Amino acid sequence: MADSVAGSEQATGTRWTLPVRYGFLVLIAAFVVFFATMNPVFLHGGNLMNIVEGSAILLIVALGMTLIVSTGGIDLSVGIALDFGAAFAVVAMKEFGVDWYTAALIGIAGGSLVGLLNAGLVVGLKVSPFLATLGTFFIGSSVQRIFTNGGGPISHRRMPQEYRDLAVGDIFGIPTEVVIAGVICLIYFVVLERSIIGRRVHALGMQRSAANVAGLKVNRYLIACFIVASMTCAVGGLIASANIRMFTPLSGFAYLLDAIAAVFIGAALHPRGRPNVPGTLVAVLFLSVVTNGLNLMGLNFNTKDALSGIILVSVLALAVAQRKLR
Amino acid sequence: MPDSVATRPGGFDLRRAVGMAPVAIFVAMLIYIGFNAPNFLTWSTIQLVLSQSVPVVVVCLGLSVVVMAGGDDVVSGGIDLSVPATAILCAGIIAQQVTLAEQPLFLAAMLAFGAALIVGALNGFLVTRIGMTPLLTSLAMFVAVVGVNNVITASRRIDIDAPLILFLRDDRIVGLPAGVAIALVLCVVFVFAIHHTKWGLNLQAVGGSREAAEVSGLRPSHFLFWSFVIAAFAGFLASFFVLARGSGSSPGTEDNLLLEMVLATFLGASFSPRRVVTVWGAVLGAVLVAALSIGFKSMGVNVFWTGLIKGSLILIVVALGAASQRMR
Amino acid sequence: MAGPVLQMRDIVKTFPGVRALDGASISVSEGEIHGLVGENGAGKSTVIKVLAGVYGADSGSVTLDGQPLTAITPANVHDAGIRFIHQDLHLVPHFTVTESVFMGQEVAGRFGLSKRQMRNMAERFFREVLDIEIGCGRLIRDLTTAERKLVQIARALIDDKARLVVFDEPTAPLAIGEIEKVFAAIRRLKAQGIAMIYVSHYLSEITEICDRVTVFRNGKDVAVFDKISDDSAEDIIKAMVGRELGQLYPNRTHAAGEPLLSVRGLSDGNRFFDVDLTLRRGEILGIAGLIGSGREELVDTLYGLRKAKSGTIELADLPLKLSKPADAVGKGVVLVPRDRRGDGLVLAMNVMENINLASLEEVSKLGWEMRGAARKRAEKLIGDLDIRPTNPDAIGQTLSGGNQQKVVLGRWLAIDARVFILDEPTAGVDVGAKVEIYQLIEDLAAKGAGIVVSSSDPGELIGLCDRILVMMRGRINHEIGTQGLSIDQLVAMTTGAADFSTAGGTARSAHAG
DSSP: OOOOGGGGGGGSOGGGHHHHHHHHHHHHHHHHHHHHHHOGGGGSHHHHHHHHHHHHHHHHHHHHHHHHHHTTOOOTTHHHHHHHHHHHHHHHHHHHOOOHHHHHHHHHHHHHHHHHHHHIIIIISOOOHHHHHHHHHHHHHHHHHHHTTTTOOEEOTTOOHHHHHHHHOEETTEEHHHHHHHHHHHHHIIIIIIBHHHHHHHHHHHOHHHHHHTTOOHHHHHHHHHHHHHHHHHHHHHHHHHHHTEEOTTTTHHHHHHHHHHHHHHHHHSTTOOOOHHHHHHHHHHHHHHHHHHHHTTOOHHHHHHHHHHHHHHHHHHHHHHHHHO | OOSOSOOOHHHHHHHHHHHHHHHHHHHHHHHHHHHHSTTTTSHHHHHHHHHHHHHHHHHHHHHHHHHHHHOSOTTTSOOOTTHHHHHHHHHHHHHIIIIISOOOHHHHHHHHHHHHHHHHHHHHHIIIIIOOOHHHHHHHHHHHHHHHHHHHHTTOOEEOOOHHHHHHHHOEETTEEHHHHHHHHHHHHHHHHHHSSHHHHHHHHHHHOHHHHHHTTOOHHHHHHHHHHHHHHHHHHHHHHHHHHHTEEOTTTHHHHHHHHHHHHHHHHTTSTTOSOOHHHHHHHHHHHHHHHHHHHHTTOOHHHHHHHHHHHHHHHHHHHHHHHHTO | OOSOSEEEEEEEEEETTEEEEEEEEEEEOTTOEEEEEOOTTSSHHHHHHHHHTSSOOSEEEEEETTEEOOSOOHHHHHHTTEEEEOSSOOOOTTSBHHHHHTTTSOOEETTEEOHHHHHHHHHHIIIIIIOOOOOTTSBGGGSOHHHHHHHHHHHHHTTSOOSEEEEESTTTTOOHHHHHHHHHHHHHHHHTTOEEEEEOSOHHHHHHHOSEEEEEETTEEEEEESSOOTTHHHHHHHHHHSSOOOOSSOOOOOOOOSEEEEEEEEEOSSSOOOEEEEEETTOEEEEEEOTTTTHHHHHHHHTTSSOOSEEEEEETTEEOOOSSHHHHHHTTEEEEOSOIIIIIOOTTSBHHHHHHGGGGGGGEETTEEOHHHHHHHHHHHHHHHTOSSOOTTSBGGGSOHHHHHHHHHHHHHTTTOSEEEEESTTTTOOHHHHHHHHHHHHHHHHTTOEEEEEOSOHHHHHHHOSEEEEEETTEEEEEEEOTTOOHHHHHHHHHTHHHHSSSOOSSTTOOOO
16 A cells, blocks of 8 residues: 555645745745834945846855755855855965965965865765855864964955955946856756756655666765866855855854755745745845844844844744745 | 574674774773873763763753664754854853843752753754754754844953853762762653653654654654754753853853764764664764863873864764674 | 444545545554555555644544544653654664664763663563563664664564554565564554554555454545455455455566576675576566575676676676676667666656656767657657556655656666566555556566566565575575466575475475576
8 A cells, every 4th residue: 555644735725836836936025114213225226236246246145055955965064165266266375376266266276175075974974964064164163263363364365356346346237246146046947946956866865765776876976066066156256255264263153054945945935945046046145134234223242143043943933834835 | 584584604793893993993092092191091080071971961961862762864864063162152151141140040040041052952953843954953943042142242252150060160079070970860860751751762662763763653853843842951051060060151162062972972872782873882982082082181182182182083983883783 | 352443434535636535444452453555646655644643634523532632733642641653763873772762862861871771661561561671782883674673563563652653664674584573563553452463565464463454545444354364365465456456567578598698606705696697588587585595686786786706697698797787788688677766767757757767879869869859759658558647747755656756667678678577566556557557677677578576475476476585594495487376485495494394395396597
């Protein structure tokens, strides 16, 4: 008797589909209205552009996380990859005086080390992604402390203007970082949602052994995913370091939870609960709206932090609960 | 085939060896430290190790219960990363109430207790009713709770000199530091409750196989929910030891507590004959981790390196665990 | 014998859009093993779930020992002495035998668990009721599957209050030699007067162990057989499908050609040794063997799921190096795995995604997936294989066992595979779908594919294959043509009984071809 207990919960039908599909958009709208009434500045064009600009790095990191979660894992070391990207690029420019684009490439290569370590642990030693990337996180944090003698920033005031423009420049009037994030997002969308590579990644993420028996090169894909994700996060690090003209150790950690939250909120928006690029994008914008709105309310730093943490838990719960209603 | 059940002498021994390797590595490192650090193997150092390990031991009691109720798959099974945050929150509340608001310790403790219950019940609610994975829930909860603590303490260090805290820090019970003695009692209570009662065995059954438990008439959600409440309660208990160890509450201690808790609990699994997370395994793991930290410190190892060493240790332990699983 | 222990009369149960039970009845007497058979969807599992209190019936009556059972809840049913041995073992791998037996019904004293008392009770139960030594301190994960099944049985019966025990496919995970152990236990329970309902797809077992059989079809009991003999199987099948089934196995139209896959001296250094085999084009080669005979490991190694220590594999005279399944698939060697739900289907993906999973290149341009083409291909295969539902968007998890198996087969039809390795191809598949799958296998062979069927069903091996390799303790002990081979002979070879028989020779190592 193959049909087990699973079948019984399916019945709660179509009545909920509409509110569930669009409920999250309604929630965003509610927050927008709330913030707009609290502070009219919120809806000004300049501020909206701020929100979009402010989402760029988080979006990049969250896309890397989307990729890893799609493989059925989780990556707690995205922040380390981001830090490494910034550190390698800044040090390359400051100590070795390399060109801005060489520095960028070195930064991305530096970030890929993190993915390489993760891939070795997960694929080679069969450590679960959570524990592997947790270990990478602590090792990476420690390396940064050792290297900077306890966590002091490495500043590079006279970095090449082109590098600086990664964060502050614009292309046809659109901020460069938004363009970069947009391009990465588009690439991720095409590869993960529309290509056969994405199909395979999703298959191995949902049921690794079945994907293996179906003849997919599971290990190769996993290794590639970890490396690509860390390189993606390193790009975020480039932008972050260009923005403040320095490398601040351990600053990537700040993106970790938001990135995870974005991916899982995005997955909850998907009709079949899969992590997906458009969902991640919507969730990132939502989180940025909340951050920006709380900032404009003029709350103190601690209160704002606590509030966004609480909003995050509630929204995650809501998103997951909504999916269950389907 | 009763007799032919492959007794493969060579393979079996190798599996055992790999399974024991994490313990062996720890012992080897302790011996190494013992030879290289002055006074490491003295009673006073051992007391120091025990005192230092007490907060981790107590949060480990909580985590091990959650892991046993939810299963030891880190992503889909039971895990509660928010226990250290709960401990820090309770410590923050107590210190703030006692020192800044000048309330009696009892009242402050009741407030902290209430806060811990809320965190635990919320975790349990989100996992059992909403259906969020414990990993995601407790990670998000960790951040939210730390945020709330930062509001309460304004991200500042708050000293405390309540008599009970000083007693835990300075006094002795039957030759042991008071904190250690009380923590020992807590450990015995937890071990008994989880490993020697019907309820505890049922909780382990739920973690071992949810379907099996359901078929046996047990309600998994009941045990899952209460495991989170118990974990938060352990966080509350740990807050006293956190306060005693630091003579007050200070922000930022939760990260280290989190790392040591996870390391100790999963390391503990390799001490158990069945290779699963157990209460006493987690406790033993916590003490060993503290011994290592103190040992490295007394050897004069740069403090920045300890994170590296501990991170590597986590990886070695879990990689060996995975290897011995595959040899089955 | 007094009146029946259990009587379920005219049970009706409807789900939205489906009448699952349409006036079904069944009655079981003391000390009787009562078979319950029917195709998937006939209502067997629904009637069991009604009895278990999982579903409430719309109408009908249930009486136990003549007393009507009202308020049928899982707890009440348990208290009344009705026990269920589910198909899945439902055991905790790291629990001891004692802990597993007493799970959820632990004996506790004032100071915690009475561990010693429970152990004594468990030991006594195994010794006196089931008549085996099992070692109550051992962990479940160290037991054989048959031993685990016995632990599951002990758990249902340890409190000595069982009146009626329902077995749901108790032998599904077991190998031929292990089944006897479970049967022995069931017969001992019968001797103690316990009434039993035995649900199974395996008709040979039904005819062997059951005293009476009720056949379900379309939610109703359509026939009750009071006298069961080995010849009853045909009549039972007729009642199940409601029509003449023709025959289970297809007519052979395939003919063996030149050698396709040849294996020489293959060993994994652990579970199987020195395996030689040759598979020809258009040939169906069977592999028989008990669990632990190395059969599963051999199959896995032929597909790159395990590593070989020594030996060679050649495909059409070219060496085949296998380090992962992808290597095999790349050369046209494909596997339909025994664990369909774990290794076969990606359960959360739909039929279209599952069918195209191994051949995505062919429905893509430059890596971009052509969704129209993918759908068209899936729809064609769904039609060819008669997969139900016909919707390519149906999620794999919701399909019946037979249809899931067809989807896995369809995936390999989508690539031009040359060698099909089928591991337990019809486990958990109902009779109707079985016939279709057998025909499919026959058609593949007729088109020139080489096919390896590894199975624990001796009838299936004999009905389907040209030759059978019998494995025992990691080695191929017999190689035998199926012409005129009887099930008894094959079972004797797989269990090793044939090796000890004095004549030794009737079927021994009669090489075919």
